[in-house]
Amino acid sequence: EKAIYFESEIWEIYQFLGDALLLQQKTDKAADAYLKAIALNPELSWSYYHLWQTLDNCGKLEEVLNLYYVAIQNNPDSVLSYVNLGEIFTQKGELKKAITSYQTASYLQTSKKDANFVEKHWNLENLRGPDFLIIGVGKGGTSSLYSYLCKHPKILPAVKKEIYFFSSHIEKNIDWYLSHFPPIPPGENFVTGEATPTYFRVKNGAEKVFEMFPKVKLIMLLRNPIDRAVSHYHHEVRLKRENRSLEGAIASLEKLQKAADREEFYWHNDQPYVTFGLYVEFIQKWMEVFPREQFLILKSEDFYDAPGDTMKRVFAFLGLPDYQIAEYEKLNPGYYPPINESIRQQLSDYFLPYNRRLEEYLEMEFNW
Numbered sequence: 001e002k003a004i005y006f007e008s009e010i011w012e013i014y015q016f017l018g019d020a021l022l023l024q025q026k027t028d029k030a031a032d033a034y035l036k037a038i039a040l041n042p043e044l045s046w047s048y049y050h051l052w053q054t055l056d057n058c059g060k061l062e063e064v065l066n067l068y069y070v071a072i073q074n075n076p077d078s079v080l081s082y083v084n085l086g087e088i089f090t091q092k093g094e095l096k097k098a099i100t101s102y103q104t105a106s107y108l109q110t111s112k113k114d115a116n117f118v119e120k121h122w123n124l125e126n127l128r129g130p131d132f133l134i135i136g137v138g139k140g141g142t143s144s145l146y147s148y149l150c151k152h153p154k155i156l157p158a159v160k161k162e163i164y165f166f167s168s169h170i171e172k173n174i175d176w177y178l179s180h181f182p183p184i185p186p187g188e189n190f191v192t193g194e195a196t197p198t199y200f201r202v203k204n205g206a207e208k209v210f211e212m213f214p215k216v217k218l219i220m221l222l223r224n225p226i227d228r229a230v231s232h233y234h235h236e237v238r239l240k241r242e243n244r245s246l247e248g249a250i251a252s253l254e255k256l257q258k259a260a261d262r263e264e265f266y267w268h269n270d271q272p273y274v275t276f277g278l279y280v281e282f283i284q285k286w287m288e289v290f291p292r293e294q295f296l297i298l299k300s301e302d303f304y305d306a307p308g309d310t311m312k313r314v315f316a317f318l319g320l321p322d323y324q325i326a327e328y329e330k331l332n333p334g335y336y337p338p339i340n341e342s343i344r345q346q347l348s349d350y351f352l353p354y355n356r357r358l359e360e361y362l363e364m365e366f367n368w
Helices: 002-006 011-023 027-040 049-057 061-074 079-092 095-113 115-121 142-150 174-178 197-201 205-212 225-238 253-258 262-267 279-287 300-305 307-317 341-362
Strands: 132-136 193-195 217-222 295-299
Touching: 011 027, 011 049, 027 049, 027 061, 049 061, 049 079, 061 079, 079 095, 095 115, 095 174, 132 142, 132 197, 142 193, 142 217, 142 307, 197 205, 197 279, 205 279, 217 279, 217 300, 217 307, 225 341, 279 295, 279 341, 295 300, 295 307, 300 307
Parallel strands: 132 193, 132 217, 217 295
Antiparallel strands: none
16 A cells, blocks of 8 residues: 555556455455556456456446546557446446457457458358367467467458456357357458367367367367466466365365266366366266367467467368468466476376376377
């Protein structure tokens, strides 16, 4: 709070203050701090869970809505302000207004990338949804991959990377989902898509996607499951959603091994750091629904080491010409101390049979 006295126009300080107040269970004061953060920076990402959930719980959505009306009046070309406006209307259950907000965001975003496309082809009757989905895995490099894809001149992305339609919003109508994408007319060599890593591990997720988009191309990045688990754990710690030690968070491996209904346990359990790395269990379900040729499965370590080579494969998979990206900036890197060797060995022993099955099933070598 002392920092606010000296740096009263820095929005991050109000966000951090809101986090601190929330930990002290001072919810109303936290909501007020978050409101100030939004007033200073209306382009705050809705994916910041504590902020938006707190505002909703405190009945502050109308105040937030008014802030965005002012923000858009001051900056009518702000894509993220319209996206956030759509998120607010979605939270309020006003889907028609949400759809209009997302479509406006998509128009503005696409205009900035390719004004000629918008002038010639913008027609909402041509909405068709995603040509590709990056369905996994979380903490495997999906943010970087999606960012690189969005740089290709023939890729017109959704208004945000992660839409969560098939994992959290399936009850909303298809028009709500389609409003996140630009309308691409038949015969035009442009593609669009999104990247929601939770799709990979949603029960019956493959069936849900196939029912609506049977021809969609599916991309997966698979990372060494030990490294993925540790990264996932520290990500949750940073978001203040995890207060256990790493040892405590993975202490129930025996519970996984002894689960009576093993298959059901993979989808619903309190051990996400470990179970999300049992890739073969989830991939088999997806490949029972979609043909193998609609998948591109990549090794995260190869992507990190040689992003240019990986992107060449991805562009070819999507039927696009190769495109040279000026800089491969790694997004959302995590920094944390190395784990105890005994924990690594424990995880290695647990994942080993699953990794072997994965290599046999996909006929690929991962060498984890």
